[in-house]
Amino acid sequence: MKHNRFARRMAGMSASEVREILKVTERPEILSFAGGLPAPELFPTKELAVQAKALLEEEGIRALQYAPTEGYLPLREWICERMNTVWGSQVTPSEILITSGSQQGLDLTTKVFLDEGDLVWCESPTYLAALGAFNAAMPRYEEMVTDQDGVILDGLEERLKKTPPKMVYVIPTFQNPSGRTWSMERRRGFMELMTKYGIPVIEDNAYYEVRFDEVEYCSLKSFDPEGLVVSLASFSKVLCPGLRVAWVAASPEIISRYIIIKQSTDLQTSNFNQMLIYRFLKNHDFDQRLEQLRDTYRIRRDAMVAALEEELPEGVNFTRPAGGMFIWLEMPENIDAHALLQRCLKAFVAFVPGFTFYPENGRRNTARLNFSNLPPEKIRQGVRAFAHCLAEEMEARQPQAALSAEK
Amino acid sequence: MKHNRFARRMAGMSASEVREILKVTERPEILSFAGGLPAPELFPTKELAVQAKALLEEEGIRALQYAPTEGYLPLREWICERMNTVWGSQVTPSEILITSGSQQGLDLTTKVFLDEGDLVWCESPTYLAALGAFNAAMPRYEEMVTDQDGVILDGLEERLKKTPPKMVYVIPTFQNPSGRTWSMERRRGFMELMTKYGIPVIEDNAYYEVRFDEVEYCSLKSFDPEGLVVSLASFSKVLCPGLRVAWVAASPEIISRYIIIKQSTDLQTSNFNQMLIYRFLKNHDFDQRLEQLRDTYRIRRDAMVAALEEELPEGVNFTRPAGGMFIWLEMPENIDAHALLQRCLKAFVAFVPGFTFYPENGRRNTARLNFSNLPPEKIRQGVRAFAHCLAEEMEARQPQAALSAEK
Numbered sequence: 122m123k124h125n126r127f128a129r130r131m132a133g134m135s136a137s138e139v140r141e142i143l144k145v146t147e148r149p150e151i152l153s154f155a156g157g158l159p160a161p162e163l164f165p166t167k168e169l170a171v172q173a174k175a176l177l178e179e180e181g182i183r184a185l186q187y188a189p190t191e192g193y194l195p196l197r198e199w200i201c202e203r204m205n206t207v208w209g210s211q212v213t214p215s216e217i218l219i220t221s222g223s224q225q226g227l228d229l230t231t232k233v234f235l236d237e238g239d240l241v242w243c244e245s246p247t248y249l250a251a252l253g254a255f256n257a258a259m260p261r262y263e264e265m266v267t268d269q270d271g272v273i274l275d276g277l278e279e280r281l282k283k284t285p286p287k288m289v290y291v292i293p294t295f296q297n298p299s300g301r302t303w304s305m306e307r308r309r310g311f312m313e314l315m316t317k318y319g320i321p322v323i324e325d326n327a328y329y330e331v332r333f334d335e336v337e338y339c340s341l342k343s344f345d346p347e348g349l350v351v352s353l354a355s356f357s358k359v360l361c362p363g364l365r366v367a368w369v370a371a372s373p374e375i376i377s378r379y380i381i382i383k384q385s386t387d388l389q390t391s392n393f394n395q396m397l398i399y400r401f402l403k404n405h406d407f408d409q410r411l412e413q414l415r416d417t418y419r420i421r422r423d424a425m426v427a428a429l430e431e432e433l434p435e436g437v438n439f440t441r442p443a444g445g446m447f448i449w450l451e452m453p454e455n456i457d458a459h460a461l462l463q464r465c466l467k468a469f470v471a472f473v474p475g476f477t478f479y480p481e482n483g484r485r486n487t488a489r490l491n492f493s494n495l496p497p498e499k500i501r502q503g504v505r506a507f508a509h510c511l512a513e514e515m516e517a518r519q520p521q522a523a524l525s526a527e528k
Numbered sequence: 529m530k531h532n533r534f535a536r537r538m539a540g541m542s543a544s545e546v547r548e549i550l551k552v553t554e555r556p557e558i559l560s561f562a563g564g565l566p567a568p569e570l571f572p573t574k575e576l577a578v579q580a581k582a583l584l585e586e587e588g589i590r591a592l593q594y595a596p597t598e599g600y601l602p603l604r605e606w607i608c609e610r611m612n613t614v615w616g617s618q619v620t621p622s623e624i625l626i627t628s629g630s631q632q633g634l635d636l637t638t639k640v641f642l643d644e645g646d647l648v649w650c651e652s653p654t655y656l657a658a659l660g661a662f663n664a665a666m667p668r669y670e671e672m673v674t675d676q677d678g679v680i681l682d683g684l685e686e687r688l689k690k691t692p693p694k695m696v697y698v699i700p701t702f703q704n705p706s707g708r709t710w711s712m713e714r715r716r717g718f719m720e721l722m723t724k725y726g727i728p729v730i731e732d733n734a735y736y737e738v739r740f741d742e743v744e745y746c747s748l749k750s751f752d753p754e755g756l757v758v759s760l761a762s763f764s765k766v767l768c769p770g771l772r773v774a775w776v777a778a779s780p781e782i783i784s785r786y787i788i789i790k791q792s793t794d795l796q797t798s799n800f801n802q803m804l805i806y807r808f809l810k811n812h813d814f815d816q817r818l819e820q821l822r823d824t825y826r827i828r829r830d831a832m833v834a835a836l837e838e839e840l841p842e843g844v845n846f847t848r849p850a851g852g853m854f855i856w857l858e859m860p861e862n863i864d865a866h867a868l869l870q871r872c873l874k875a876f877v878a879f880v881p882g883f884t885f886y887p888e889n890g891r892r893n894t895a896r897l898n899f900s901n902l903p904p905e906k907i908r909q910g911v912r913a914f915a916h917c918l919a920e921e922m923e924a925r926q927p928q929a930a931l932s933a934e935k
Contacts (some may be wrong), residue, residue, distance in 0.1 A: 256792070
């Protein structure tokens, strides 16, 4: 078939680098910090087995038939209750659309907002699979530089005046990949600017409740008088990803468009899966489960931070996330994380180079390490191997300097 | 929010008319031929309850974790086996991608093939939700005229020479909405043309196995030496729609692009749902179940055909489908099915006007009637009410003629 038989967007599409790395790291002998997998031993398999059977026996016909695009109303009501009590939002069930994973929220966002060539602002770094979804519309990207408190606001208003973006995409809480959380001051200041210029804000809250430390934060919806914020969230990280149930929360004007687009995208998210999750939430203590998950991940985060502090060579910085699943490393400028990865794989340890997480100007000396999917002793073992490889790589990269110092 | 904040494609998007009609017809007092719902009493709820519990107990972690985009390999192997033995195809598991319903197959098709302004050929009439999915890319449509044997081939080659389409979309077997099935001769002739001009062919096989009568047919893939055919199919109509498990079968060159695009669309279809369907297929007799479904639908089709023959006024033609879920009506030219629908709703019977099923030049005097979702006695009762309303509408539309005849 001739290449031009395909849509133009396909020319820029390739399988995700992370996905390709994950294929290599599936080998059981590899200690992998590469994926973004939740700890499967925390999945409530037994409870879901009981609920699934009861659901099919009691409401099987409803669960297995076609259902409204918006999603299962009792689940949308539960989500509202949660968002309004725990997240500090003010949403109603009619402002919630159930999606097939949060990735679908990103795909629907592309369709609702983006024409070819439109400008999208993202954090630098940002979630690479969001870029993958947006790329279907072939937009342009500009980055917003970040520090440990989130997006740096200086200079943003000048840019808004000159060339305002069609939308901005941000992950203010326990960001993937950096693990960073925006301060309340930044959240407020950012939304003041976006409100002033009427820019739609896509807020990715996939990790919102995966919090280990006391830290103050709230949804950007709390500073959204004009209804500009589209909030994406998911059960994948707090319950399990395999059921593919997530949601979008937005003002009536925006959510109505998401619903229309979802209808032609996949009609609806599995009603069975939605009803199953609702039954689980109704019959079990979600907060207790969440505490268990937080305790487990806190121990793993602590193990990774301690091991990195102990093992890493001088000149490497890393984040200490208060939640989420990832630590972000900034290594010396002359380190290429792709070369380091090759060295690490030989030592049976894996991670994801940070380059692809940048919308532009990717930095080759960065890396993302996941801590949610391995027990503490494996984390320590993996970090030791990683640090050893990094030290070797740093040495290998400085032969001239080393030699000239010897002279 | 300003209207131009949204993507241009949103201007042409509205909630599906069928969906809006379905909302009205949800009222229990209405006899509805409007939807396209399978008979829920045939859903294997008890069997799935047992399998779901066993699956979560035995393989819960795998079912609830992230999984490869391509889909669950044993299910893809089962699909290949089925397609190669029953459908007469020649496919391998690596040519199968599991999708979240067949509607997602249409969405992925849009992304893989369509740029703005591209020309798509469809049957006239065609499946309206396919147009909904394609509209995301803002293509142009041209229709291929059909008769009882499928697409009429006369004149197609002239058009292929002049302005070849980017792709064609067809439903050769038990078409929604017309119920028609292409003859073998038309299938062969159509594929000869498409092969000669190298046009990708999207073949929608959603109803492929929902056959009541002996009729010869095969997938267009049987006449596809160049690997141009993308075959969409689903478990929705033969098992249940609520699990949202369907598939795309295509040559390696094409399926690899569908996989890349699905990755950024929703990562994967629920692994749990895929494994659940596979367990059901492995542990139960699918063919026996299919026979039961065919017997049930045949009785309903027969009841509707008999009632239509008996009750309809002169001058109305309708199809006698050998499979699928729909009968298509062509009423006198001066009848507007939308006005008829309003009259019918007052008589507590509903259907879908045919107008929206046309890619262009919609015919207002057509209607789609579903027979899969009501028992025979309700079908007879509904057809009587429908025929009565149609007779009234025909009379109301000819006052001048009637009056002048009286003079």
